[in-house]
Amino acid sequence: MKETIQIEKLLSEYAPLMARIAATFEANKSLQDELIQEMSLAVWRAFEGASKDSDSGFRGEASVKTFVAKVAHNKAVDHVIKEQRRQEFTHDGEFDSSHTTSASSSRDATLQENAIDLMTGLRQLEIKYRQVLALLLEGFSQLEIANMLGIKETAVAKRVSRARQPLTQIMEQQPCALTKKP
Amino acid sequence: MCANQKALSEEKLSMTENSTQMNELDKQLAQWQSAYKDATPSVDTDALIKETKSARFKLKLKGAVDLVLGLAVSVWCLTLVLFEPLSTYQFLLFMVLTPIPAAFGAWGYWVRQKQWKVQALDVQSMLAFKQNQLKQQLHYWKISLYGCLALWCGLLALAVFNVLMFNAFTLWGTQLLINSVVVFIVYRRYKKLAADLPSALKKIEDMK
Numbered sequence: 001m002k003e004t005i006q007i008e009k010l011l012s013e014y015a016p017l018m019a020r021i022a023a024t025f026e027a028n029k030s031l032q033d034e035l036i037q038e039m040s041l042a043v044w045r046a047f048e049g050a051s052k053d054s055d056s057g058f059r060g061e062a063s064v065k066t067f068v069a070k071v072a073h074n075k076a077v078d079h080v081i082k083e084q085r086r087q088e089f090t091h092d093g094e095f096d097s098s099h100t101t102s103a104s105s106s107r108d109a110t111l112q113e114n115a116i117d118l119m120t121g122l123r124q125l126e127i128k129y130r131q132v133l134a135l136l137l138e139g140f141s142q143l144e145i146a147n148m149l150g151i152k153e154t155a156v157a158k159r160v161s162r163a164r165q166p167l168t169q170i171m172e173q174q175p176c177a178l179t180k181k182p
Numbered sequence: 183m184c185a186n187q188k189a190l191s192e193e194k195l196s197m198t199e200n201s202t203q204m205n206e207l208d209k210q211l212a213q214w215q216s217a218y219k220d221a222t223p224s225v226d227t228d229a230l231i232k233e234t235k236s237a238r239f240k241l242k243l244k245g246a247v248d249l250v251l252g253l254a255v256s257v258w259c260l261t262l263v264l265f266e267p268l269s270t271y272q273f274l275l276f277m278v279l280t281p282i283p284a285a286f287g288a289w290g291y292w293v294r295q296k297q298w299k300v301q302a303l304d305v306q307s308m309l310a311f312k313q314n315q316l317k318q319q320l321h322y323w324k325i326s327l328y329g330c331l332a333l334w335c336g337l338l339a340l341a342v343f344n345v346l347m348f349n350a351f352t353l354w355g356t357q358l359l360i361n362s363v364v365v366f367i368v369y370r371r372y373k374k375l376a377a378d379l380p381s382a383l384k385k386i387e388d389m390k
Contacts, residue, residue, distance in 0.1 A: 041238055
């Protein structure tokens with residue numbers, strides 16, 4: 001019971017992080033919601049597994065946030081593979097701006113547009129570049145990203161540097177692409 | 183001396199340019215980080231936790247039902263073997279059948295646990311697991327195809343025997359036809375998976 005309450009707290013705390021990761025990999029809002037739920041379930045099972053089996057789950061990772069992000073990214077990549085197989089994965093960059101937390105905040109519209117454009121831009125990158133950039137934007141260090149992805153720190157640095165240029169270009173090409181949507 | 187001064191001044195200029203570029207990159211990154219956080223989709227955490235709890239309960243229930251049903255069938259077979267008067271043929275049949283449902287339930291549980299553990303691996307290992315899973319899937323379909331073909335050949339031999347000896351053409355012809363459809367479906371599925379495998383593996387490789 002105590003464990004359940006702890007996991008519930010953890011899910012509440014990291015739900016926005018999982019939502020951002022889901023939005024980075026999936027444009028469709030209903031599929032995003034499905035993905036967030038799958039991530040939550042995977043996180044729950046991973047933490048449960050940790051209490052039963054010391055060889056799996058949370059093994060004293062750098063932080064709980066790192067562990068949650070890793071499980072969430074795995075689930076997101078899994079989702080992309082499944083969607084590719086179903087040939088239903090959309091690349092049209094559709095994004096429902098009414099579902100952002102900052103919609104009702106006092107921040108100006110330009111900031112909001114930039115945020116949406118960034119997500120759209122990120123979704124147009126190859127997955128390996130999208131992953132490193134998303135994790136970097138989340139505030140993880142290159143070492144943490146390397147551990148999460150199972151690659152070398154130098155490879156992370158290379159990917160970040162390669163990903164920045166196309167993302168900048170994409171964002172410059174379609175700065176107001178989403179404002180055309182109703 | 184003059185050349186040295188020129189070189190030093192160029193180096194200084196280049197360092198200043200680098201520093202400006204770095205500042206611009208850092209500024210861009212900071213802007214992106216802020217924009218990324220601003221793009222957080224809204225999440226109803228209470229509903230999310232409720233749905234996750236329900237999904238977890240359903241998964242656990244499904245796993246338990248699978249295991250209990252498997253055990254129940256095994257226990258029933260064992261009861262027949264131990265306490266019921268059976269012919270030699272029936273005895274052998276139930277002896278063979280007894281461990282299968284329980285073993286299948288245990289195997290299902292093991293596969294599910296393995297799949298959950300994969301989620302906690304690093305992304306590269308998870309992708310390697312996925313690639314291996316695709317190869318294994320093709321292997322299982324290949325084995326299934328060989329099994330179906332072996333059964334079909336056995337059925338063909340029986341059909342030929344029965345048609346020649348008892349002229350039971352309709353009965354055996356129908357059975358052969360139905361089994362041919364099954365073999366054809368398994369063959370088509372195997373060929374489709376085999377054709378799709380290289381591109382599926384490449385797609386996963388590209389994600390690494």
